[in-house]
Amino acid sequence: MATGRTHRPATRSRGIPEATVARLPLYLRALTALSERSVPTVSSEELAAAAGVNSAKLRKDFSYLGSYGTRGVGYDVEYLVYQISRELGLTQDWPVVIVGIGNLGAALANYGGFASRGFRVAALIDADPAMAGKPVAGIPVQHADELERIIQDNGVSIGVIATPAGAAQAVCDRLVGAGVTSILNFAPTVLTVPDGVDVRKVDLSIELQILAFHEQRKAGEEAHADGAGPAAARRTGTGSDASADQGPDGDVPAVMPA
Amino acid sequence: MATGRTHRPATRSRGIPEATVARLPLYLRALTALSERSVPTVSSEELAAAAGVNSAKLRKDFSYLGSYGTRGVGYDVEYLVYQISRELGLTQDWPVVIVGIGNLGAALANYGGFASRGFRVAALIDADPAMAGKPVAGIPVQHADELERIIQDNGVSIGVIATPAGAAQAVCDRLVGAGVTSILNFAPTVLTVPDGVDVRKVDLSIELQILAFHEQRKAGEEAHADGAGPAAARRTGTGSDASADQGPDGDVPAVMPA
DNA sequence: CCATCTTTGTGCACGCGTTCACAAAGACAT
DNA sequence: ATGTCTTTGTGAACGCGTGCACAAAGATGG
Numbered sequence: 001m002a003t004g005r006t007h008r009p010a011t012r013s014r015g016i017p018e019a020t021v022a023r024l025p026l027y028l029r030a031l032t033a034l035s036e037r038s039v040p041t042v043s044s045e046e047l048a049a050a051a052g053v054n055s056a057k058l059r060k061d062f063s064y065l066g067s068y069g070t071r072g073v074g075y076d077v078e079y080l081v082y083q084i085s086r087e088l089g090l091t092q093d094w095p096v097v098i099v100g101i102g103n104l105g106a107a108l109a110n111y112g113g114f115a116s117r118g119f120r121v122a123a124l125i126d127a128d129p130a131m132a133g134k135p136v137a138g139i140p141v142q143h144a145d146e147l148e149r150i151i152q153d154n155g156v157s158i159g160v161i162a163t164p165a166g167a168a169q170a171v172c173d174r175l176v177g178a179g180v181t182s183i184l185n186f187a188p189t190v191l192t193v194p195d196g197v198d199v200r201k202v203d204l205s206i207e208l209q210i211l212a213f214h215e216q217r218k219a220g221e222e223a224h225a226d227g228a229g230p231a232a233a234r235r236t237g238t239g240s241d242a243s244a245d246q247g248p249d250g251d252v253p254a255v256m257p258a
Numbered sequence: 259m260a261t262g263r264t265h266r267p268a269t270r271s272r273g274i275p276e277a278t279v280a281r282l283p284l285y286l287r288a289l290t291a292l293s294e295r296s297v298p299t300v301s302s303e304e305l306a307a308a309a310g311v312n313s314a315k316l317r318k319d320f321s322y323l324g325s326y327g328t329r330g331v332g333y334d335v336e337y338l339v340y341q342i343s344r345e346l347g348l349t350q351d352w353p354v355v356i357v358g359i360g361n362l363g364a365a366l367a368n369y370g371g372f373a374s375r376g377f378r379v380a381a382l383i384d385a386d387p388a389m390a391g392k393p394v395a396g397i398p399v400q401h402a403d404e405l406e407r408i409i410q411d412n413g414v415s416i417g418v419i420a421t422p423a424g425a426a427q428a429v430c431d432r433l434v435g436a437g438v439t440s441i442l443n444f445a446p447t448v449l450t451v452p453d454g455v456d457v458r459k460v461d462l463s464i465e466l467q468i469l470a471f472h473e474q475r476k477a478g479e480e481a482h483a484d485g486a487g488p489a490a491a492r493r494t495g496t497g498s499d500a501s502a503d504q505g506p507d508g509d510v511p512a513v514m515p516a
Numbered sequence: 517c518c519a520t521c522t523t524t525g526t527g528c529a530c531g532c533g534t535t536c537a538c539a540a541a542g543a544c545a546t
Numbered sequence: 547a548t549g550t551c552t553t554t555g556t557g558a559a560c561g562c563g564t565g566c567a568c569a570a571a572g573a574t575g576g
Binding site: 275314315318330 | 554562563564565567570571572573574
């Protein structure tokens, strides 16, 4: 529908809030599902439910992209799929390299979600010479010596680090040195990069620890009758007002740092 | 129960900000590294640098836990390791089940970061009968029929979903039905859960899409002088004035999902 | 015991993100 | 054409998180 140019967003032609950007892939996925079912239009309410967010938030998010909806009707699914894809840069082909082909690296190489969204695994790289040539997910693993050449030959700007923590910073430095400007880091380390390079971190163990925190809190609230936790864990009276008369000793439970 | 036996750091009797909780594992990791090097104390400045955050933020985060530092000196590393571990619930043993032993599930089972922080893989579960009994990471895979029994026998409260998207919600429902109250979801789907159940999502493809957005933006900003994009498929106009330009009428370009 | 120096703990201000609530825009029926 | 009804787009209020800047606390040296 060539509703065409109602009027420019004008307010922020350029600065899409980071939080919004992080949700666009979510919307895109929900829209793609609708598209496959040949649903022509969708309301903000329905789409928000499918994406698991608030409808007002969704509308505001879309408002940063422009006025793509039709009042009284909703959003054109196909059109919105295209707009979001373009905004995210998914109409391009993004070659990525995965460095560190262990269990996780191999799983990533096999992960279908990459290829389906315009990301193409250009190369798998590992430091272990024994891995060289071995095919993983149909792609032969190449030795780390080739890293710079591979990146430059393929014009790679996105790198995925799936190495052990100890090797991550060195790999990162080499990636950046060779021209990579976006890094997805699975290694449990803080990476230091120069300005202009984006790093996103995925840390499996941190996610579990956050869950454990909430789980403990939930258990603690109902543990008035049941004194036995899942396992050991003697939980004495905890901090006992650590602000007023806090003495670093005295309220320290038996299990102290050695 | 709200005011029942809740005594905590005084200022925030109960609510540690979510953003702070998400950073505690980061601090813990940095502290553990210091501990292994037998460093006795650390200042907020040093620790913040190691964790990759602002020192004021770190101090404020710690202030929610209580007053554990010594002015003029810093923080006692061992003591802080213990306090954070306890706050996160890592002094307990948390049995977890991993459902869906494909590439990713197997990688998770092998991931060392779990076991090292008090998380114990209690069981691996897969719907494929051919997988049953096959050992992965030294643990025999069990069939999905056993799911409820396994969870109840082991007192599992944390579940990890690494199934295909289509199976995730059904698995989630069964996990919750069997007593799981925290879920780490790797499947690219929005999970619906009852109140009281926490879900955290790790979506590999979303992370890449966010990187692609920034990457495109970076490329677009420099494309004024240098017309060469990263690799193939260089779109004209990029994101600069990408709003109501090209007539969207007619058909939608081929943005194929899959 | 007093002075000085280091580092924590936190009050405060600011900016971002979320949510509400509603006017404007357009479809649709009469 | 006009009125009604649906749904978008957004102004405004609110709450959370971040960072500054500084006073208080304690160590250290004389």
